[in-house]
Amino acid sequence: MTNYNDTTYAILGILTTDCKSGYSIKQFIDRSLNHFWKISYGQIYPTLKFIVQEGLAEVQISSNPGKPDKNEYNLTSKGRDVLKNWLEQPMKQLPIERNEILLKLFFGRYQSHKKTVSLIQNYKQELEKRYQTYVAIEQSIMDFNPNDDDAVYWLFTLDYGKRTTKAALEWCEYTLDKLFIKEE
Structure with missing residues (x-):
């Protein structure tokens, strides 16, 4: 095949x-x-x-x-x-994430502390917007497609997005806390 x-x-x-x-x-x-x-x-x-x-x-x-x-x-x-x-078919490999924030943070020692904090804060704001978009999409599916046979699967993928975004938001909080401690 x-x-x-x-x-x-x-x-x-x-x-x-x-x-x-x-x-x-x-x-x-x-x-x-x-x-x-x-x-x-x-x-x-x-x-x-x-x-x-x-x-x-x-x-x-x-x-x-x-x-x-x-x-x-x-x-x-x-x-x-x-x-x-x-x-x-079984999955061939785990998905590999390309994340510009992580790449920049990896080399963060070469930028100012203030810029690093700003980078993470901006990322957090964008994640919050994304999360709200997911919530709106979820509501739309529930309102307009509740009996669609595909809806349950759409909601599974949406839940993954919501959970990973929430985890990334928690990571931002943790990282910002650590960055502010370092600043002192």
Whole structure:
């Protein structure tokens, strides 16, 4: 069986939702996956073309009066099988985090103490905003998709985001406490 890249699998998964066009796929990514998986328009359209070439999806042209025609993609049974097979495979490796804050802090001895404190404080503020975004997304899912079969899984991934963000906020508090102790 052919192994595809993660973007291919992500788009196959998105095609299981009501998102059928490149535009709606990008909107879905921006509203949901973007917090843990980024895919650009520049990746979406070539991947959709590839998925069709591989027989994983079929494309149909949709016409609406007064609007330009658009391509709509639907998974084939082969596409569903490929997605299911990938989902059932064990994880290849733990995700590796690239975190600019940690990289800068690692070399923090070469910047002023004040700048280091400011860096962590700004990071903490951004994390607080992210956490509030997650809370809003959670409320939206509960309000608009409570009976959707996918909703429970969306909430699992959202809970992961909330928990890791909360842990990062606690880390900020701890680090700031240590930095202020060092300042004295």
